[in-house]
Amino acid sequence: MSWWSRLANVFRGNRLSREIDEELQSHIEEALEQGRDPAEARRALGPALRLREESRDVRLIAWLDSLRADTVFGLRQLMKNKVTSAAAILSLALGIGACTSAFRLIDALLLRPLPVSEPEQLYGLARQGIGPEGKPATFDGWAYPAFRLMRAAVRDQAELIALSYSERTDLTYGSDAEMEKAFRQYVSGWMFDSFGLRPAAGRLFTESDDSRPGAHPYAVLSYDYWSSRFGRDPKVIGRTFRIGNDLYEIIGVGPERFTGTEPGTVIDIFIPTMMHPGAQRSDWTWMRTLARVNPGVPMEPLRAKLDATSRAFEEDRAKGFSGWSKQQVDEFLNHRLVLEPAAAGFSDLQTNYRTALAALGVLVALVLLIACANVANLMTAQAAARAREMALRVSIGAGRARLVQLVLVEGAWLAFLAAAIGGAFAWWSAPVVVSMINPPDNPARLFLPADWRVLGFGLVLTVAVMLLFGLAPALRASAVKPVSALKGGEDPHSRRRLMHALIAVQTAFCFLVLFVAGLFVATFERLSRHPTGFSPQGVVTLETVTLSPQPPALWDQVAEHLRRVPGVETVGLASSVLLGGWSWNNSISVNGAPPNGILAYLLQASPGWVEAMRIPMIDGRDFLPGDTYPGAAIVNKAFARTYFRGEYPVGKPFEVVFSGGKRLRFEVVGLVGDVTYRDIREPILPQAYFPFHSVDTEGALRPVGQGTFIVRTSSVNPMAMASILRREVPRARSEFRVSNIRTQTAIDQSHTVRERLLARLALFFGVVALLLSGVGLYGVLDYSVLQRRKEIGIRMAIGAQAGDIARGVTVDAFSMVLVGAVAGLALGFASARYIQTLLYQVKPTDPRMLALPALTILASAILAALPPVIRAVRIDPAKMLRAE
Amino acid sequence: MPKPDSLQGSLDLLVLKILSRRPRLHGYAIMTAIQGMSGEVLRAEEGSLYPALHRMEEAGWIRAQWVIKDTGRRARLYDLTAAGKKQLAAEESRWQSVTAAVNRVLRMA
Numbered sequence: 001m002s003w004w005s006r007l008a009n010v011f012r013g014n015r016l017s018r019e020i021d022e023e024l025q026s027h028i029e030e031a032l033e034q035g036r037d038p039a040e041a042r043r044a045l046g047p048a049l050r051l052r053e054e055s056r057d058v059r060l061i062a063w064l065d066s067l068r069a070d071t072v073f074g075l076r077q078l079m080k081n082k083v084t085s086a087a088a089i090l091s092l093a094l095g096i097g098a099c100t101s102a103f104r105l106i107d108a109l110l111l112r113p114l115p116v117s118e119p120e121q122l123y124g125l126a127r128q129g130i131g132p133e134g135k136p137a138t139f140d141g142w143a144y145p146a147f148r149l150m151r152a153a154v155r156d157q158a159e160l161i162a163l164s165y166s167e168r169t170d171l172t173y174g175s176d177a178e179m180e181k182a183f184r185q186y187v188s189g190w191m192f193d194s195f196g197l198r199p200a201a202g203r204l205f206t207e208s209d210d211s212r213p214g215a216h217p218y219a220v221l222s223y224d225y226w227s228s229r230f231g232r233d234p235k236v237i238g239r240t241f242r243i244g245n246d247l248y249e250i251i252g253v254g255p256e257r258f259t260g261t262e263p264g265t266v267i268d269i270f271i272p273t274m275m276h277p278g279a280q281r282s283d284w285t286w287m288r289t290l291a292r293v294n295p296g297v298p299m300e301p302l303r304a305k306l307d308a309t310s311r312a313f314e315e316d317r318a319k320g321f322s323g324w325s326k327q328q329v330d331e332f333l334n335h336r337l338v339l340e341p342a343a344a345g346f347s348d349l350q351t352n353y354r355t356a357l358a359a360l361g362v363l364v365a366l367v368l369l370i371a372c373a374n375v376a377n378l379m380t381a382q383a384a385a386r387a388r389e390m391a392l393r394v395s396i397g398a399g400r401a402r403l404v405q406l407v408l409v410e411g412a413w414l415a416f417l418a419a420a421i422g423g424a425f426a427w428w429s430a431p432v433v434v435s436m437i438n439p440p441d442n443p444a445r446l447f448l449p450a451d452w453r454v455l456g457f458g459l460v461l462t463v464a465v466m467l468l469f470g471l472a473p474a475l476r477a478s479a480v481k482p483v484s485a486l487k488g489g490e491d492p493h494s495r496r497r498l499m500h501a502l503i504a505v506q507t508a509f510c511f512l513v514l515f516v517a518g519l520f521v522a523t524f525e526r527l528s529r530h531p532t533g534f535s536p537q538g539v540v541t542l543e544t545v546t547l548s549p550q551p552p553a554l555w556d557q558v559a560e561h562l563r564r565v566p567g568v569e570t571v572g573l574a575s576s577v578l579l580g581g582w583s584w585n586n587s588i589s590v591n592g593a594p595p596n597g598i599l600a601y602l603l604q605a606s607p608g609w610v611e612a613m614r615i616p617m618i619d620g621r622d623f624l625p626g627d628t629y630p631g632a633a634i635v636n637k638a639f640a641r642t643y644f645r646g647e648y649p650v651g652k653p654f655e656v657v658f659s660g661g662k663r664l665r666f667e668v669v670g671l672v673g674d675v676t677y678r679d680i681r682e683p684i685l686p687q688a689y690f691p692f693h694s695v696d697t698e699g700a701l702r703p704v705g706q707g708t709f710i711v712r713t714s715s716v717n718p719m720a721m722a723s724i725l726r727r728e729v730p731r732a733r734s735e736f737r738v739s740n741i742r743t744q745t746a747i748d749q750s751h752t753v754r755e756r757l758l759a760r761l762a763l764f765f766g767v768v769a770l771l772l773s774g775v776g777l778y779g780v781l782d783y784s785v786l787q788r789r790k791e792i793g794i795r796m797a798i799g800a801q802a803g804d805i806a807r808g809v810t811v812d813a814f815s816m817v818l819v820g821a822v823a824g825l826a827l828g829f830a831s832a833r834y835i836q837t838l839l840y841q842v843k844p845t846d847p848r849m850l851a852l853p854a855l856t857i858l859a860s861a862i863l864a865a866l867p868p869v870i871r872a873v874r875i876d877p878a879k880m881l882r883a884e
Numbered sequence: 885m886p887k888p889d890s891l892q893g894s895l896d897l898l899v900l901k902i903l904s905r906r907p908r909l910h911g912y913a914i915m916t917a918i919q920g921m922s923g924e925v926l927r928a929e930e931g932s933l934y935p936a937l938h939r940m941e942e943a944g945w946i947r948a949q950w951v952i953k954d955t956g957r958r959a960r961l962y963d964l965t966a967a968g969k970k971q972l973a974a975e976e977s978r979w980q981s982v983t984a985a986v987n988r989v990l991r992m993a
Binding site: 006022023024026027030031045046050058 | 910913939953959
């Protein structure tokens with residue numbers, strides 16, 4: 001018979017035993033027929049049980065059979081303690097699920113190689129040095145002419161690929177009324193070739209599709225966009241769409257798994273870089289550069305060559321800089337070019353979430369370890385209850401290995417049941433977390449495949465967890481000494497020592513989780529309470545575009561129309577929204593002096609914008625309808641402080657110095673309060689606001705193609721008015737169309753998305769950690785009261801007070817909690833510097849940040865200790881002693 | 885008088901040899917055949933016969949089959965397989981060389 005039949009026999013063990021018995025029986029009968037004495041015949045054959053065992057063992061896979069038996073037995077054990085088993089499984093499931101979920105996110109965002117040929121040859125080009133704010137920074141933006149020089153310089157060693165930052169743009173396949181949004185990325189024509197990608201339909205770009213500026217109005221759709229927007233219609237090839245005034249023809253569809261090079265964003269439309277308006281601009285860094293390094297090319301000489309080319313380009317360019325100090329120019333030129341491995345692509349999401357995801361990963365791993373400690377304690381307690389059973393097994397001949405297997409199999413049941421539930425949890429939770437990553441109007445999209453990477457991780461994790469919580473109890477159980485166990489128990493303290501050590505570990509991890517969670521929550525709270533200087537409540541922003549630039553009067557007309565919509569209080573018009581991510585800055589010169597090197601941040605706004613944003617008007621006046629750019633200016637307090645040395649600015653002139661040396665003269669007409677301009681976190685920037693309407697050098701009003709209406713409504717829920725406002729804009733003037741509509745509140749909140757995510761998840765896991773370690777402490781105390789009830793009975797009988805008993809029961813465990821808390825504190829301090837970049841105005845050494853976890857843990861420890869202590873002091877000595 | 889123990893290692897050989905001469909025997913018949921043919925000198929210990937049979941079955945040297953006897957009871961009959969014939973030849977030659985070697989030693993000593 002084969003290995004297969006032996007495997008099959010494992011699962012038909014009963015039948016096998018019956019057959020063996022039957023054969024032995026027929027042997028006895030033959031013997032009787034031969035006239036032998038029945039008793040003699042049986043004796044000659046030997047003990048039937050042993051024969052059966054021996055025969056069984058050769059006819060099936062013995063170890064598998066014992067494993068099967070243990071599996072069945074283990075499940076029965078679990079079913080015997082349904083509540084504790086369920087609690088153990090659920091807490092492990094939460095830990096395993098959260099860890100798997102974290103791994104899915106980290107893998108999808110940071111680790112998974114791009115679906116291109118030889119992704120490990122890809123490197124991203126960036127420059128490191130001192131940024132304009134005087135702090136070390138990394139820049140991955142490049143100007144196309146610099147890219148072109150670098151590509152030519154390293155042609156024999158590497159292929160460079162230009163990739164614009166992806167952006168969401170308006171486009172239409174039909175009339176202007178049918179505008180829709182799509183993610184667009186400008187890419188080098190040779191990108192698809194270099195990545196070894198094949199089209200799913202039509203053709204992909206080649207190098208000849210990307211040679212002359214503005215000459216290649218072609219587009220390649222991503223497979224994802226082709227599926228969701230066109231249902232994989234092959235007739236889409238040859239169709240055209242329009243972005244602004246440019247018409248593009250769709251020539252093909254990319255391969256199925258390729259979604260661009262920015263994890264977190266799925267590109268819809270690829271366009272050749274030569275179609276970008278900045279393709280020939282030296283002062284416009286609008287793209288990243290990816291290098292595919294040929295095999296065997298040494299990195300350092302390549303880097304040096306690229307660095308030298310880039311530096312030569314910037315030195316040439318710096319000659320035209322004005323308004324820069326010598327030091328600033330030097331710092332700019334001293335940026336060092338670096339090559340960073342980019343097998344997983346590169347995106348802002350990666351930069352922003354690398355540390356955050358790592359921190360979350362560590363938090364969930366700690367929660368899992370806490371759960372493991374709990375289950376280990378549970379199994380140790382159960383093993384104590386089963387010491388007699390184990391001793392019996394040893395005395396009738398079970399080997400140590402078999403006992404280890406018996407207990408480990410029980411652990412495996414727990415771990416694998418937990419893994420199954422945890423898998424479902426990870427399946428559900430990872431997309432939920434992704435959906436929380438970006439603001440709702442611009443959701444992050446990450447592909448989270450459940451493939452061998454994720455399954456492998458889950459499996460390894462499960463086995464590791466099983467060994468972690470199961471091995472110690474298993475070894476302990478197998479080391480049972482039958483004599484002492486059957487006599488009534490071995491040294492009970494050794495067991496409790498292990499359990500107490502685990503309590504300390506648990507408390508340390510719990511403290512760390514709570515401490516970090518506290519830091520994240522405090523950060524989020526400080527950020528969301530951070531004053532912006534304006535009032536976002538009730539404000540809706542309507543980013544509006546026109547088919548072709550329209551006269552300013554028509555913009556005023558639309559604003560006037562919106563003012564008459566019921567529910568609208570005031571309407572302002574601005575070139576962009578505050579905190580919207582867009583910024584415009586330039587040097588300022590006062591009294592013709594050279595600029596002081598500090599940049600001012602600028603914005604064009606109509607009369608009424610200050611009022612609509614509720615920015616306090618400190619002095620002077622708002623713009624009047626006749627004010628134009630250049631001319632009048634409103635500045636904030638920071639501006640007055642920076643450029644007028646705090647003097648009263650109203651009525652004073654200043655000049656904006658543009659690169660190239662052009663200067664425009666303005667006169668301050670009003671002074672307003674400070675508002676956040678670009679980022680909530682940074683200090684208030686000096687700001688100047690100019691009239692929305694511009695005049696050219698001849699004094700004629702310039703037509704405008706895009707602007708943002710700032711609509712202050714009286715509504716508590718301004719988004720309810722969004723659809724009305726969106727409709728009213730084209731009703732006022734049919735050339736106008738709203739391309740994006742957001743509340744100012746949502747824009748403000750988009751700056752704290754990461755902090756909110758971290759705060760929420762960390763708080764959730766903090767509560768889970770606290771709950772788990774509370775349950776763990778309860779379990780250990782309960783067990784020790786149960787074990788020591790005789791001793792407690794005797795103590796009470798000889799006059800111990802309730803206080804003494806309570807102290808006696810809890811002192812060991814509580815000193816362990818204390819040890820754990822101190823260890824957790826040390827861990828917290830040690831780890832705080834790794835998450836420093838995620839914190840805002842929160843100091844890890846702040847006593848309040850330490851008091852919170854300490855008090856919470858103390859409270860939960862007291863709560864957990866209460867039931868066992870009550871049980872201990874209620875022990876009736878008379879009853880307990882009689883029971884003996 | 886050789887004790888049953890001295891049969892150790894040669895039980896397989898005897899079972900295979902008997903089955904090659906007389907196919908389709910049950911365990912008891914194999915045992916009596918060993919006894920009878922050796923002139924009551926060799927006795928297979930009944931206890932070790934069945935594990936040995938099952939082991940050889942597992943190894944694929946013999947195959948078993950349940951039949952209904954005249955008494956209405958089931959019996960398990962064993963047969964030699966092709967692999968078993970090869971094994972028999974190998975065991976036989978091994979036995980020959982071992983006994984020859986032992987005899988040589990006895991002669992010389």
